[in-house]
Amino acid sequence: MRTSLHRSLCALALFGLVACAGEERRPSVLLVSIDMLRADHVSAYGYERRTTPTLEALAADGVRFERHISSAPWTLPAHAALFTSLPDSVHGCVEGSGNALAPGVTTLAERFRDAGYRTAGFYAGPYLHEAFGLGQGFEEYAYCVPEAADLFTAEQVAAWAGDPAAHRRSHHGVTNPDVFKASSAWLEQHADEPFFLFVHLWDAHFDFVPPPSFAKRFADSAYDGWVDGREFFFDPRIRADMDARDLNQLLALYDGEIMWCDAHVKLLLERLDALGIAEDTVVVVTSDHGTEFFDHGQKGHRRTLYDEALRVPLIVRAPGLLPAGQAVQGVTRTVDVGPTLLELCGLDRVAGLEGQSLVAAAQGQPARLRPALSELLADQNQLLSVTTDRGRIVWNRATDAVAWFDLQADPDERSPRTDLEEGLGAELAQALAQEVQRLREAAERHPIQAVAPELPPGLEQALHASGYGGGGD
Numbered sequence: 526m527r528t529s530l531h532r533s534l535c536a537l538a539l540f541g542l543v544a545c546a547g548e549e550r551r552p553s554v555l556l557v558s559i560d561m562l563r564a565d566h567v568s569a570y571g572y573e574r575r576t577t578p579t580l581e582a583l584a585a586d587g588v589r590f591e592r593h594i595s596s597a598p599w600t601l602p603a604h605a606a607l608f609t610s611l612p613d614s615v616h617g618c619v620e621g622s623g624n625a626l627a628p629g630v631t632t633l634a635e636r637f638r639d640a641g642y643r644t645a646g647f648y649a650g651p652y653l654h655e656a657f658g659l660g661q662g663f664e665e666y667a668y669c670v671p672e673a674a675d676l677f678t679a680e681q682v683a684a685w686a687g688d689p690a691a692h693r694r695s696h697h698g699v700t701n702p703d704v705f706k707a708s709s710a711w712l713e714q715h716a717d718e719p720f721f722l723f724v725h726l727w728d729a730h731f732d733f734v735p736p737p738s739f740a741k742r743f744a745d746s747a748y749d750g751w752v753d754g755r756e757f758f759f760d761p762r763i764r765a766d767m768d769a770r771d772l773n774q775l776l777a778l779y780d781g782e783i784m785w786c787d788a789h790v791k792l793l794l795e796r797l798d799a800l801g802i803a804e805d806t807v808v809v810v811t812s813d814h815g816t817e818f819f820d821h822g823q824k825g826h827r828r829t830l831y832d833e834a835l836r837v838p839l840i841v842r843a844p845g846l847l848p849a850g851q852a853v854q855g856v857t858r859t860v861d862v863g864p865t866l867l868e869l870c871g872l873d874r875v876a877g878l879e880g881q882s883l884v885a886a887a888q889g890q891p892a893r894l895r896p897a898l899s900e901l902l903a904d905q906n907q908l909l910s911v912t913t914d915r916g917r918i919v920w921n922r923a924t925d926a927v928a929w930f931d932l933q934a935d936p937d938e939r940s941p942r943t944d945l946e947e948g949l950g951a952e953l954a955q956a957l958a959q960e961v962q963r964l965r966e967a968a969e970r971h972p973i974q975a976v977a978p979e980l981p982p983g984l985e986q987a988l989h990a991s992g993y994g995g996g997g998d
């Protein structure tokens with residue numbers, strides 16, 4: 526890739542003004558994770574409320590991945606998968622108590638740093654804390670909450686999940702401006718060098734307390750009820766049978782938070798423009814997981830593997846490298862983001878990644894996308910799902926129950942099915958067996974803290990009946 530900056534320098538070289546060594550500058554990367562962003566609440570993905578005008582514009586200038594499925598329905602494993610391109614049970618950050626990423630694992634930031642990039646990460650959610658190992662490879666990695674240094678030492682964060690008071694405090698704040706401020710200041714210092722900048726926006730995650738103008742944006746102006754966006758997780762009045770007007774207010778506040786995050790993506794893009802590096806920077810916006818608003822009777826996430834918890838946006842703008850306005854329809858995965866960025870930056874000849882680059886698919890070329898494996902191994906859950914273009918199969922490893930959904934006929938996942946002998950059921954059972962086999966092989970290649978599950982007996986019988994012998998690709 527020949528960036529516009531490089532072209533400009535070479536043009537100057539023609540006039541003997543600067544030396545042009547022929548070494549092309551690699552593009553920089555801005556990777557934005559908007560925590561807890563359901564794709565179906567994003568207007569760039571067709572949501573009726575105009576929550577994300579910036580992401581709409583970004584998608585118009587880049588590529589939108591329509592069915593991007595997270596590796597996990599909660600923060601720590603999904604970000605660890607984003608940073609390592611390893612499945613959750615392979616990288617090992619899967620427990621609710623928060624296992625740290627092993628120091629020996631190579632992260633995306635380390636790959637960029639080792640290639641000569643400047644690297645930095647700015648975040649506001651406690652599970653991103655360096656105590657969990659996600660700071661590996663970042664020259665600067667900062668928790669951008671003013672009081673966080675007092676709230677969270679590494680030891681406190683390690684015990685964070687068991688401390689309701691710390692949990693509450695970490696969810697109440699308005700943090701986007703602090704994350705933007707730190708990111709913007711770092712960008713100004715490093716605009717003339719190739720960089721990998723990770724920005725984590727936390728405000729869309731509950732609690733839902735956007736600034737007033739964003740709080741009012743989608744709310745019913747006549748609403749005079751008790752919902753104020755606070756204590757989403759702990760308030761017992763926020764439950765499945767709550768009044769529809771109260772639930773609508775809650776959703777309006779969540780959508781306001783999404784728009785508040787979108788506004789900060791806009792500020793970041795404007796910084797790139799002002800610094801003259803927008804054409805030389807690959808911009809990625811994604812999320813770690815969605816959340817449930819009683820879609821299947823529950824609230825929050827880290828509970829189930831339905832679409833509301835797993836389907837998130839992935840938008841990539843790469844001027845001169847990827848087309849504008851392209852949409853990729855097939856299923857893509859958290860672990861694919863890293864290989865995609867490395868290929869776009871010419872750093873793709875690296876080993877040890879279990880994801881695959883999406884560049885060919887993004888360029889509209891024929892590409893074989895893989896089904897998405899998602900895992901939920903935290904708390905009392907032992908769930909594993911595989912999502913294909915046509916359906917999703919979920920295996921409860923604690924009970925060995927297997928259920929599947931036809932996502933075309935039943936996109937809201939209302940009608941679980943258990944027949945596995947023929948048709949889509951057999952197809953999904955085979956996809957599950959293949960992905961479990963790949964997971965087993967990945968665990969052998971990366972002996973970190975691997976989990977190598979055994980297939981449930983019922984599924985093995987069904988696979989046998991449908992003619993699947995195992996061991997295939």
Ligand SMILES: [Zn+2]
Pocket residue numbers: 560561599600601730813814
């Ligand atoms: Zn999260």
